[in-house]
Amino acid sequence: MGRLQFTSASLFVGLVLGVFANRDAHCYPEFQKYSQSHSGRTVSCGMCHASPDGPEGTAPGQIGSLNKEGQQLLNEARAAFEPGKKVKSPILNDFGDKIIQTIGRKKVIELRRHPEEMSTALGNTSDLDNDGIPDSREFEDGTHPLHATSGSPWLLFKRNVANNIFHIVMMILATAAGLYGLHNLQLGLEHSQAGHQDIKDSDAGEGDGPSPPTGAPSTAQTITDAKERLLSRAAAQRARDGNVKAVPPVQ
Ligand SMILES: [Ca+2]
Secondary structure (H helix, E strand, O other), X not given: OHHHHHHHHHHHHHHHHHHHHHHHOOOOHHHHHHHHHHHOOOOOHHHOEOOOOOOOOOOOXXXXXXXXXXXXXXXXXXXXXXXXXXXXXXXXXXXXXHHHHHHHHHHHHHHXXXXXXXXXXXXXXXXXXXXXXXXHHHHHHOOOOOOOOOOOHHHHHHHHHHHOHHHHHHHHHHHHHHHHHHHHHHHHHHHHHHHHHHHHHHHHHHHHOOOOOOOOOOHHHHHHHHHHHHHHHHHHHHHHHHHHHHOOOOO
């Protein structure tokens, strides 16, 4: 009798687990729907599952494709109700496994009614793709926590700046040095051009003699004037000499 009761109880537990396992074959669309509606981005089951189409089916990463070893790993993951158990579910990706490990599967089931609390439950310490954005934030933003190029553009930009700050500073300094050198080169060329113009002006000045001050007669004009004065004096002298000869001496 006792043996019969034990067998019946085992069958009942097996039936409950079977039903429960069958329900768990479905993905938890509450989280996918929340992430998508909260972020405004398209979110697939692939955020947490191995297959973007979810766990059901026969494609790789889906339950129908599992062999005996995969089925065993799936059962171990399903049995991880409490946090701290490291799992490797064949139908989950690393983020899905991380969720199970961090908060336990019992908490995951509880949060199906409050998917908005998932990010708080996960915390912000895990960043599986190492893009500087915590997994929990990526869940809120509807970006993929396993793809480093998937994330808020502003957060990714800040992360890239932080990672490449040395190269950015060096590039700015090199650009500034280049601009400074170009500026000095331009000044040097201008000075050189001005020096050449001064030399040309000096050479031209030496050929023509010093320029007379404004209003003063030129050298040629001065010489002409002097010649005219000399000629005028000579003519006057000749006239005087002629007049002297024409006047007869006084008796
Ligand atoms: Ca991340």
